[in-house]
Amino acid sequence: MRVTVWGCRGSLPSPGPEKNLFGGNTSCVQVMHNNTCIVLDGGSGIQRLGATLHQDIKEVHILLTHLHLDHTMGLGFFLPLYNPSVKIHIWGPAAIEESLLRRLRRYFSPPLFPVRLNELPLHPIIHEIDNSEFMIDDIKIQSGYICHPGPTLGYRLSFGNAKFAYMPDHEIGLGAANFPNEPDWTSGYEIARDVDLLFHDAQYRPSEYVDKVGWGHSSIDDTLAFAKMCKVKKLELFHHDPGHTDIQLQSILHEVMLNKQLDFEVSMCAEGNVYDIS
Amino acid sequence: MPQQPIEIILSRQLADCMKVAVFLVDPAGNLLFYNEAAEGILGIRFSETGSVPVEEWASVFKPTDIHGNHLPPEGLPLVQTLSNRKPAQGSFYIDNRRGKRILITVTAFPIEGRPDTYLGAMALFWKTELS
Ligand SMILES: [Zn+2]
Ligand SMILES: [Zn+2]
Numbered sequence: 001m002r003v004t005v006w007g008c009r010g011s012l013p014s015p016g017p018e019k020n021l022f023g024g025n026t027s028c029v030q031v032m033h034n035n036t037c038i039v040l041d042g043g044s045g046i047q048r049l050g051a052t053l054h055q056d057i058k059e060v061h062i063l064l065t066h067l068h069l070d071h072t073m074g075l076g077f078f079l080p081l082y083n084p085s086v087k088i089h090i091w092g093p094a095a096i097e098e099s100l101l102r103r104l105r106r107y108f109s110p111p112l113f114p115v116r117l118n119e120l121p122l123h124p125i126i127h128e129i130d131n132s133e134f135m136i137d138d139i140k141i142q143s144g145y146i147c148h149p150g151p152t153l154g155y156r157l158s159f160g161n162a163k164f165a166y167m168p169d170h171e172i173g174l175g176a177a178n179f180p181n182e183p184d185w186t187s188g189y190e191i192a193r194d195v196d197l198l199f200h201d202a203q204y205r206p207s208e209y210v211d212k213v214g215w216g217h218s219s220i221d222d223t224l225a226f227a228k229m230c231k232v233k234k235l236e237l238f239h240h241d242p243g244h245t246d247i248q249l250q251s252i253l254h255e256v257m258l259n260k261q262l263d264f265e266v267s268m269c270a271e272g273n274v275y276d277i278s
Numbered sequence: 279m280p281q282q283p284i285e286i287i288l289s290r291q292l293a294d295c296m297k298v299a300v301f302l303v304d305p306a307g308n309l310l311f312y313n314e315a316a317e318g319i320l321g322i323r324f325s326e327t328g329s330v331p332v333e334e335w336a337s338v339f340k341p342t343d344i345h346g347n348h349l350p351p352e353g354l355p356l357v358q359t360l361s362n363r364k365p366a367q368g369s370f371y372i373d374n375r376r377g378k379r380i381l382i383t384v385t386a387f388p389i390e391g392r393p394d395t396y397l398g399a400m401a402l403f404w405k406t407e408l409s
Binding site for chain 1: 279280281282283284285287288290291294311391392393394395
């Protein structure tokens with residue numbers, strides 16, 4: 001599986017010269033395996049992905065973690081949606097009352113967006129999922145609800161022994177009892193356990209999180225403890241706060257890693273990064 | 279052990295910070311968690327017992343009438359909720375681990391998660407003053 005990052009910023013696109021290194025586009029990650037194209041979230045990063053997608057690809061699966069704007073705002077600008085020869089599937093979390101299609105239509109309608117879903121040349125195929133397990137070609141997908149306001153899924157993608165987990169918005173501080181000592185009482189554990197690569201919410205410094213409990217995001221030290229508990233091989237800190245510049249992100253990573261002995265790799269995720277998991 | 283559903287984890291978190299005594303059970307009736315206030319009433323500690331399988335409940339507390347006669351489980355609010363997935367309420371006595379007989383009032387309700395999943399039940403209980 002080849003994983004490409006098209007956006008790893010949290011909450012709001014925030015481009016600018018002081019953010020060139022880690023990028024300003026919001027959540028969008030592409031996973032390719034042969035001709036299978038899976039796109040995790042439709043944040044602003046999906047626009048560039050759509051503009052450069054290889055013309056041989058005739059089917060795209062967009063897996064939405066949830067419907068917050070920073071994960072959906074790019075959908076209408078994803079060019080393959082306007083190409084009748086490309087079949088688009090949109091997978092996303094079931095809610096209690098309103099269907100996924102109805103919730104998506106709120107975005108694809110005025111005044112938020114001029115084009116309605118049924119005005120597209122080919123209506124996307126909508127799949128509502130919850131704690132689910134299914135295949136997209138050769139890739140096994142497991143989804144599970146995790147702790148974040150509104151119905152929100154984490155995803156685990158595997159092919160053979162290669163495993164990748166994606167949880168851009170996840171507040172471990174609220175979603176775990178007796179953390180980090182009881183994996184079975186920790187939100188997201190089944191999604192992330194033993195993966196080769198984990199992309200995980202790390203929006204706040206520990207000191208910033210104190211004032212933002214309940215907003216749905218994690219403090220970096222909780223994310224490190226979670227990755228350790230899940231025995232991941234590599235952790236990419238994801239969903240960077242829109243206010244954090246490149247210099248700040250580098251110094252935050254330096255601060256939290258000081259005097260820590262970890263048996264897995266940790267980096268700040270950057271737009272444009274590519275990972276091969278095999 | 280498999281990971282608990284997020285709804286159950288968050289229920290435990292809520293129970294953990296509430297002053298009222300709380301029981302959290304899975305659909306089979308296994309006692310997954312009880313909080314500090316429940317520890318006080320039952321005379322046991324969660325850190326010592328951990329979760330309690332349904333068949334061992336009887337060793338945790340004995341529901342009785344005022345005379346100490348054992349009550350059949352079907353009449354207990356939490357057992358009703360587990361069998362019909364509806365809220366239930368009632369009062370009865372328990373003989374706790376310390377040998378004390380306490381009158382408690384219980385409100386039990388089912389925990390149903392997204393999109394439509396039955397995950398267990400929560401019971402809140404209060405010590406009731408004898409009049
Ligand atoms: Zn987000
Ligand atoms: Zn969100």
